[in-house]
Amino acid sequence: MKATFESEDDKEIKRLAKSTDMALFIAELVNNGWRDFKHTDYDYGKAWNKINELLTEFSIDIDDLID
Numbered sequence: 443m444k445a446t447f448e449s450e451d452d453k454e455i456k457r458l459a460k461s462t463d464m465a466l467f468i469a470e471l472v473n474n475g476w477r478d479f480k481h482t483d484y485d486y487g488k489a490w491n492k493i494n495e496l497l498t499e500f501s502i503d504i505d506d507l508i509d
Contacts, residue, residue, distance in 0.1 A: 465508070
């Protein structure tokens with residue numbers, strides 16, 4: 443795929459350039475991040491509830507981000 447974007451906003455250019463990395467990070471966080479806390483006494487449920495709440499708020503569907 444080839445895409446061309448024109449912008450004078452450096453932040454916008456960086457966001458577009460890093461969008462795949464961000465999508466993969468979010469997918470990894472949601473699908474596997476909890477495993478680091480699974481065998482600890484840390485109550486990660488509250489954090490995961492917040493992550494899922496924010497995903498819903500921003501209309502991010504993990505299945506749309508990865509193959």
